[in-house]
Amino acid sequence: xxxxxxxxxxxxxxxxxxxxxxxxxxxxxxxxxxxxxxxxxxxxxxxxxxxxxxxxxxxxxxxxxxxxxxxxxxxxxxxxxxxxxxxxxxxxxxxxxxxxxxxxxxxxxxxxxxxxxxxxxxxxxxxxxxxxxxxxxxxxxxxxxxxxxxxxxxxxxxxxxxxxxxxxxxxxxxxxxxxxxxxxxxxxxxxxxxxxxxxxxxxxxxxxxxxxxxxxxxxxxxxxxxxxxxxxxxxxxxxxxxxxxxxxxxxxxxxxxxxxxxxxxxxxxxxxxxxxxxxxxxxxxxxxxxxxxxxxxxxxxxxxxxxxxxxxxxxxxxxxxxxxxxxxxxxxxxxxxxxxxxxxxxxxxxxxxxxxxxxxxxxxxxxxxxxxxxxxxxxxxxxxxxxxxxxxxxxxxxxxxxxxxxxxxxxxxxxxxxxxxxxxxxxxxxxxxxxxxxxxxxxxxxxxxxxxxxxxxxxxxxxxxxxxxxxxxxxxxxxxxxxxxxxxxxxxxxxxxxxxxxx
Numbered sequence: 001x002x003x004x005x006x007x008x009x010x011x012x013x014x015x016x017x018x019x020x021x022x023x024x025x026x027x028x029x030x031x032x033x034x035x036x037x038x039x040x041x042x043x044x045x046x047x048x049x050x051x052x053x054x055x056x057x058x059x060x061x062x063x064x065x066x067x068x069x070x071x072x073x074x075x076x077x078x079x080x081x082x083x084x085x086x087x088x089x090x091x092x093x094x095x096x097x098x099x100x101x102x103x104x105x106x107x108x109x110x111x112x113x114x115x116x117x118x119x120x121x122x123x124x125x126x127x128x129x130x131x132x133x134x135x136x137x138x139x140x141x142x143x144x145x146x147x148x149x150x151x152x153x154x155x156x157x158x159x160x161x162x163x164x165x166x167x168x169x170x171x172x173x174x175x176x177x178x179x180x181x182x183x184x185x186x187x188x189x190x191x192x193x194x195x196x197x198x199x200x201x202x203x204x205x206x207x208x209x210x211x212x213x214x215x216x217x218x219x220x221x222x223x224x225x226x227x228x229x230x231x232x233x234x235x236x237x238x239x240x241x242x243x244x245x246x247x248x249x250x251x252x253x254x255x256x257x258x259x260x261x262x263x264x265x266x267x268x269x270x271x272x273x274x275x276x277x278x279x280x281x282x283x284x285x286x287x288x289x290x291x292x293x294x295x296x297x298x299x300x301x302x303x304x305x306x307x308x309x310x311x312x313x314x315x316x317x318x319x320x321x322x323x324x325x326x327x328x329x330x331x332x333x334x335x336x337x338x339x340x341x342x343x344x345x346x347x348x349x350x351x352x353x354x355x356x357x358x359x360x361x362x363x364x365x366x367x368x369x370x371x372x373x374x375x376x377x378x379x380x381x382x383x384x385x386x387x388x389x390x391x392x393x394x395x396x397x398x399x400x401x402x403x404x405x406x407x408x409x410x411x412x413x414x415x416x417x418x419x420x421x422x423x424x425x426x427x428x429x430x431x432x433x434x435x436x437x438x439x440x441x442x443x444x445x446x447x448x449x450x451x452x453x454x455x456x457x458x459x460x461x462x463x464x465x466x467x468x469x470x471x472x473x474x475x476x477x478x479x480x481x482x483x484x485x486x487x488x489x490x491x492x493x494x495x496x497x498x499x500x501x502x503x
Contacts, residue, residue, distance in 0.1 A: 058085065058368050059380040061117060061348075063092035064100055068385040068415065068475045074106035076447030081112060081384070083398045083411045083448065088113040090179070090380055096165040097128035101173050108174060115269070116175040118166065120183030120249065122150040132157060139201070140186060141218055142194025150186065153248035154202035163252050167262040178259055179269035180252065181308060183245050184289040188275070188310060191218065196288075207240055241290035246299035253300050269346070270302040275310035276328040282335050285310075293332060294339040304377065306346040307332055314350035317357050318388070323367035326374065333374070344377040352386025355478040360388035386477060390414065394485040395471050397450075397493050400464075405498040406457060408464070410450040417484065418445035420470040427452065430463040430492070438464075461497040465490075 060081070062069070069077055081089055089107060093099055093116055107114045126133055126149055136151040136158035151158045170178055190196030197203075199215060207215050216227040216234050227234045253259045253268055260266065272293040275281050286292050297305050307329055313321065326347055336343065349367055351359040359367075364381055371379040381387075399411040420426065427438035442454040450469070470484035 056378060057372070058364075059088040059090055059115075059346075059378055060084075060086050060384045061090040061092055061380055061382045062384040063094065064103060065094050065098075066383070066385060066477065068390075068477075070475075072415070072447030074100075074103040075110070076449045077103065078107045078110040078112060079411055080414065080448040081107070082110060083413055084384075087111070088115070088378075089384075090115045090117045091175070092383065093118045093169070095123060095125040095127055096169055098125075099169065099173055104173050104175065108176075113176045114174075115177040115179055115267075116169060116173070117179050117181055118169075120162075120180045120245075120252075121153070121185070122148055124148055130157075130161060136161075137200075138186070138198035138203075140195055140197035141190070141199060144186075144195050150197070152198045152200065152202045153183070153244045154198060154206045159248055159251055163255055163258045166252055166259050167257055170259055170263040170266050175266070177267035177269060177303070179271060179306065180249060181271040181306075183249055183271070184273065184291050185241055185245070186289070188285075188288055188312065190288055203244075206244070207237070210240060211236055238287050238290075242286060242292045242295060245290045246292075246296050249296065250299045253302075267304070268300070268302045269304045269306055270296050270300050271306045271308050271348075272296055272332075273310045274307040274326075274329040274332040274347075276313055276325060279331065282331050293336050297336065297340050297343055302343075304344040304346055305336065305340075306348055306380070308348045309350055315354060315357055318359050318363055321357070321359075323363055323370050326367070326370060330374070345375070346378040346380065347371050347374075347376050348379070349381045351381045351383070352388065352390075352477075353382065358386065358388040358391065358478075360392070363388075385475075390471075390476060391479050391482065392485070393471075395469050395487045397466060397487075397491065400493050400495055402496055402498060405459065406453055406455050408452040408457065408495055410452075410464075410466070410493065412448045412450065412469075415447050415472045415475055416445055416450060417470045417472050418443075420468050420484075420486075421445050421450055423468045426466065426468040428465040428467075429458065430465055431458055431460075457498075459498045462495050463492050464495055465492050467491065 062081075064077070089112055091099075091104065091114055096118065099116075104114050123129075124147065133149070133151075136155040138150040138152045140150070153159065166178065169175070186197055187193065187195040196218065199218065204215050207213065213233065213236070214225065216230060216237050217223040217225045218227055220226060221228075224230060225233055227237070249270060251258065255261070259268065272291045273285055273289065275285060277284055293305060293307070309326075313325060329347070333345065336345065349359070349364070350357070351364055359381075364387065367381075368379050393414065395412045395414060395416050397410050398413050401409045401411070403409065422440040422443050424440065425437055427443065429436040429438060436456075438452055438454065442452055444451045444453075466487060467489065469487040473480050473482060473484050
C-alpha cells in the first residue's frame with residue numbers, strides 16, 4: 001500500500017506522492033458495476049443484524065485529507081460510500097492530531113461502521129508532535145529521504161506517545177474499531193537497497209540489554225559478526241526484531257492506559273504483510289521485516305487479522321495482477337491457521353497508489369469473490385477514490401429521495417460537477433402533459449448529491465430527465481487533464497409523489 005525507500009509511496013494531501021439512501025428506485029436500472037442502489041440499502045440493513053465493528057465482506061479505506069473529500073459535506077461522503085455498497089469504511093489516519101470527529105459521527109449516523117487505521121512504524125506528518133520526536137527515529141543502513149518519518153519500536157518515548165494518542169483517539173472519537181497497519185521494520189530487499197533498519201542506537205541498546213552482544217554487522221563481509229557469517233548471532237537478531245514489533249503492538253493495545261484499557265468495547269485488528277515471493281515467502285518476510293503473523297496474533301489477541309498486499313505485488317498493473325493473485329498468499333494463511341485456527345482473517349489490496357496499476361470495479365469485485373472463497377471473512381482496498389472507476393466511469397444516478405414537498409435529492413455513485421448540472425436544460429421535469437426545465441438557481445450540488453429545491457415541483461410522481469452532468473477531474477489524484485466523463489444520454493429517473501399535504 002505505501003512502500004517506503006525507493007518506490008512509489010503514498011503521502012497525505014499535503015505531501016502527495018513523492019515517488020514513482022435512496023427513497024425511490026430508478027425507473028431505469030443503472031448499475032454501479034454489480035452494485036445497485038437496492039443492494040447498497042440491503043447491505044445497510046445487514047448492519048443492524050451484525051455488530052458493526054465486525055464486518056463481513058467488502059470494506060474500503062479512505063483518507064479524507066485527499067482533495068476528493070474536500071469542498072463537500074460529510075453527509076455526501078457518507079452517502080457516496082453507501083451508494084457504492086459499503087457498510088464498513090476504514091479511516092486512514094495520517095496524523096493522530098488531525099482527525100475529523102464530525103465526519104466519523106456523520107458516517108456512523110448513516111449506519112456505517114468506521115474503523116481507524118493508523119500506521120505503526122512512522123508518520124507522514126509530524127505536525128503537533130512533541131519536540132523530541134527526532135529521537136524516536138530509526139536509523140537505516142542507507143539514509144532515505146522520502147517524506148516519511150520512520151519511528152523505532154525500540155523508542156520508549158515513541159511507544160508511550162503513540163499509546164496515549166491511540167487511547168485518546170478511541171476515547172474521544174466514536175470509532176467502532178482500530179487497526180495498526182505497517183508496524184514492521186524496513187524493508188523488503190533492504191540489504192540490496194540500503195533501506196534496512198533499525199540499526200541505530202535504540203536497537204543496539206535494546207539488543208545489548210537482552211543478549212549482552214553487539215548487533216550483527218551488515219556491511220563488512222570480513223567482519224566476524226557479519227550477518228551471513230555469524231548465523232547464530234543473526235538468528236538472535238531476527239527473533240529480536242519480531243519480538244520488538246509484537247511487544248510494541250501489545251503495549252499500544254493491551255498496555256496500561258492503552259486502547260483496550262480505555263475502550264473495552266473497541267474492536268482491534270492487527271496487520272502484517274503478504275507477498276508472492278516463492279515457497280519461503282513467510283520466512284523471508286520474517287527475516288527482512290520482523291513480521292510473524294502467528295506470533296503477532298498471540299501477543300496482541302486481535303479480533304481480526306489482515307494480510308496486506310506488499311508493494312512488489314500491488315505495483316503490478318491490472319493485466320499483470322489478476323484478482324486470483326492472493327491464492328499465492330495461502331502459505332501466510334496456513335502459517336496463521338496452524339496456531340490460530342479460528343481467528344477471522346481479512347486481506348487488503350491496492351487499487352490505485354500509482355497511475356500505472358489502477359484497478360477497476362470489476363477487478364475489486366472479483367478480488368472479493370476470490371477472498372471469500374479462500375475463507376477470508378472480510379477484505380478491503382486502498383484507497384476508495386483512487387480506483388480506475390474514478391477515471392473511466394460516467395456519473396450515474398443510483399437513488400432518488402424526496403424528503404419534503406419542495407425538495408428532491410439525487411444520489412450519484414461519484415462526485416459531480418455543479419456547473420454542468422446547472423447548464424440550462426440539464427434537468428427536465430416530464431409529466432403526462434408537459435415538459436418543464438428546472439432553473440439553474442433551483443439546483444445545488446454537494447459532492448455526489450444533486451439537490452433540487454422548488455415550490456413548483458409537481459406533487460404527484462414524475463420523471464426527471466438528466467443530461468450534461470459531468471464528473472470532476474479536478475478532484476482526481478491523477479489524470480486531471482483528461483476530459484470529464486458525461487452522464488449517458490437518455491438518463492431518466494422516477495421521482496415519487498410528495499407525501500406532504502398540499503399547501
